[in-house]
Amino acid sequence: MFAPHLSWRDEPLRDRLGERLGLPVTVVNDANAALWAEHVHGHARTARDVVMVTLGTGIGGALMIDGRLHVGRNGMAGEFGHIRVVPDGRPCECGHTGCWEQYCSGKALSRFAADAGSSLSGPALTEAAARRDPVARGAYLDVGRWLGFGLADLVAAFDPELVLVGGGVSAAGELLLEPARRALDEALVGSGHREVPELRVATLGPYAGLVGAAELTRLAA
Numbered sequence: 169m170f171a172p173h174l175s176w177r178d179e180p181l182r183d184r185l186g187e188r189l190g191l192p193v194t195v196v197n198d199a200n201a202a203l204w205a206e207h208v209h210g211h212a213r214t215a216r217d218v219v220m221v222t223l224g225t226g227i228g229g230a231l232m233i234d235g236r237l238h239v240g241r242n243g244m245a246g247e248f249g250h251i252r253v254v255p256d257g258r259p260c261e262c263g264h265t266g267c268w269e270q271y272c273s274g275k276a277l278s279r280f281a282a283d284a285g286s287s288l289s290g291p292a293l294t295e296a297a298a299r300r301d302p303v304a305r306g307a308y309l310d311v312g313r314w315l316g317f318g319l320a321d322l323v324a325a326f327d328p329e330l331v332l333v334g335g336g337v338s339a340a341g342e343l344l345l346e347p348a349r350r351a352l353d354e355a356l357v358g359s360g361h362r363e364v365p366e367l368r369v370a371t372l373g374p375y376a377g378l379v380g381a382a383e384l385t386r387l388a389a
């Protein structure tokens with residue numbers, strides 16, 4: 169129905185793929201697929217209430233409530249990346265401004281590094297941060313803090329027991345999660361008087377979406 173990064177609007181993807189492949193096709197959101205994979209095979213096996221964000225080019229999101237994926241009326245629930253965190257902030261591909269993913273994503277990471285004079289992006293930036301390069305570390309600190317602030321709003325809204333972070337940017341592990349935990353503790357309503365959910369990197373890494381898509385297709389068959 170709508171894909172902000174592909175400029176697809178009402179694209180009959182399932183029918184077109186089905187015609188080409190000659191097979192039944194199920195279309196699922198990649199973050200929903202990743203969360204389902206984590207529920208079947210990963211960290212979310214025993215959890216019932218989970219928020220997942222996948223940090224890649226943008227932010228993907230998925231929500232599990234009482235052990236079931238919550239996809240919403242249009243199947244579009246969990247588009248956390250387009251929650252407005254900065255009024256009149258940076259323009260976003262979705263057509264709005266100030267969306268969370270403009271401050272917390274692979275693209276944002278490269279931009280924070282570029283603003284500080286580095287030309288590195290992607291895995292090279294992660295490697296530089298692991299080598300204690302101050303600019304690369306600073307970029308992860310910025311993205312990590314934005315991650316924590318955004319998650320504070322999601323935790324306030326859904327009170328999950330577990331928050332999973334997946335996608336390419338999550339490969340940095342604690343470089344990202346440590347500042348995110350601090351920002352989450354700082355910004356969460358009732359902090360100090362409630363259990364703050366565990367914040368972990370997803371188990372299945374870049375394969376989570378593929379594994380979840382296969383599992384969900386098996387369920388639909």
Ligand SMILES: [Zn+2]
Pocket residue numbers: 249250260261262263264265267
């Ligand atoms: Zn947006």
